[in-house]
Amino acid sequence: MTVQNILTKLVSFPVLGGESNLNIIHWIKEYVESYGIEVNLLFNVEANKASLHCRIGPEVDGGAILSGHTDVVPVEGQEWTTDPFLLTDKGDGKLYGRGSCDMKGFIACCLAVLPEMVKANLEKPIYFAFSYDEEIGCLAAPELARTIKTYYKETPKYAIIGEPSLMEPIVGQKGIYILKTFVNGSAGHSSRIKQEVSAIHESMRLILWLENKMNQLIADQRLDNRFHPPHSTIHIGKVNGGIAPNVIADKAYFYWDLRTIPMDDIKDIVGEFEAYCRKREEELKKIFPGFSIQTTESHPPVPHLDTRADDDVVNLIKRISGNSQLNTVSYAAEAGQFADEGFQSAICGPGSIEQAHRADEYITHEQLQKGVEMLHKLIQELSSETFS
Numbered sequence: 222m223t224v225q226n227i228l229t230k231l232v233s234f235p236v237l238g239g240e241s242n243l244n245i246i247h248w249i250k251e252y253v254e255s256y257g258i259e260v261n262l263l264f265n266v267e268a269n270k271a272s273l274h275c276r277i278g279p280e281v282d283g284g285a286i287l288s289g290h291t292d293v294v295p296v297e298g299q300e301w302t303t304d305p306f307l308l309t310d311k312g313d314g315k316l317y318g319r320g321s322c323d324m325k326g327f328i329a330c331c332l333a334v335l336p337e338m339v340k341a342n343l344e345k346p347i348y349f350a351f352s353y354d355e356e357i358g359c360l361a362a363p364e365l366a367r368t369i370k371t372y373y374k375e376t377p378k379y380a381i382i383g384e385p386s387l388m389e390p391i392v393g394q395k396g397i398y399i400l401k402t403f404v405n406g407s408a409g410h411s412s413r414i415k416q417e418v419s420a421i422h423e424s425m426r427l428i429l430w431l432e433n434k435m436n437q438l439i440a441d442q443r444l445d446n447r448f449h450p451p452h453s454t455i456h457i458g459k460v461n462g463g464i465a466p467n468v469i470a471d472k473a474y475f476y477w478d479l480r481t482i483p484m485d486d487i488k489d490i491v492g493e494f495e496a497y498c499r500k501r502e503e504e505l506k507k508i509f510p511g512f513s514i515q516t517t518e519s520h521p522p523v524p525h526l527d528t529r530a531d532d533d534v535v536n537l538i539k540r541i542s543g544n545s546q547l548n549t550v551s552y553a554a555e556a557g558q559f560a561d562e563g564f565q566s567a568i569c570g571p572g573s574i575e576q577a578h579r580a581d582e583y584i585t586h587e588q589l590q591k592g593v594e595m596l597h598k599l600i601q602e603l604s605s606e607t608f609s
């Protein structure tokens with residue numbers, strides 16, 4: 222099948238993050254199996270979603286994992302001029318469809334090149350690792366990366382995550398953590414503000430603490446100029462609480478996200494915040510004994526990616542992508558999770574992140590072709606005897 226035919230098929234499965242992906246994963250499984258490759262599915266507890274992994278080539282250490290996710294973001298509320306789940310070639314060099322760029326385009330490249338991978342005399346293996354629920358917080362990748370490490374007797378060396386990067390090698394990614402803080406105060410007439418504890422007033426104090434914490438990190442020169450912005454960010458994106466201007470709010474909550482550069486530790490920042498919350502609790506329980514502040518995880522943390530410029534994967538990705546300019550990104554991807562399992566990881570894939578998650582998402586024929594070319598070069602690299 223041509224890469225475009227495969228992409229058409231993949232786009233036709235409207236699997237959103239959080240939903241069952243069994244239809245698309247079974248289609249991929251059958252396709253890969255038709256080339257004589259043994260395919261493994263890794264199911265979630267409810268058995269309504271699965272990741273796929275397989276090895277092509279010899280059972281020896283080394284080689285590269287090709288990682289992609291099968292889920293996409295919703296199209297609701299977006300003004301599409303084409304059917305989002307029907308890959309549309311308007312003749313303008315672009316293929317339109319949800320997921321065409323993020324990131325079924327890369328999976329289509331992998332599948333289109335599979336016949337050549339099978340025929341090639343690979344000295345080092347290639348692995349496919351296709352996940353689900355990436356778009357709702359990279360939920361399946363940790364188990365998939367861990368499983369690949371333990372399931373195979375041999376150990377893969379590299380992981381290439383084919384997120385849209387216009388085929389530029391991405392070697393750094395901020396860590397991401399999304400949290401919800403819930404404040405439980407006491408209700409009453411607004412005139413009693415000194416006798417009750419307003420959950421809103423206290424939320425605002427906590428929010429300011431978080432903003433000050435970010436500013437302190439900047440003032441302390443905790444900067445990594447590979448990233449834009451070069452510091453860790455703390456942002457409060459949603460606040461809720463209160464019922465009327467003259468009623469003290471007994472409940473309030475806010476959502477915040479933390480995007481950390483590799484030198485800052487998510488756990489340290491959250492730990493400091495928690496310590497401040499305990500101090501506030503101690504203080505305010507004197508006024509209202511039931512006062513409490515609770516912070517819970519809204520999404521599990523996505524680890525940062527911090528691939529060093531002299532790692533072998535960087536040279537590999539430069540050679541096969543044809544791009545030597547290294548970049549970093551601030552969006553979440555599964556690269557940090559593969560890196561956490563010890564695979565040298567880099568993001569590099571066809572399409573532009575600017576097209577991702579938008580109405581009329583597209584990938585150009587040219588980018589798809591470049592994705593295919595990169596995988597051809599990967600085959601050459603892994604077939605040459607000098608490669609280790």
Ligand SMILES: [Zn+2]
Nearest residue numbers: 290323324384
């Ligand atoms: Zn993606």
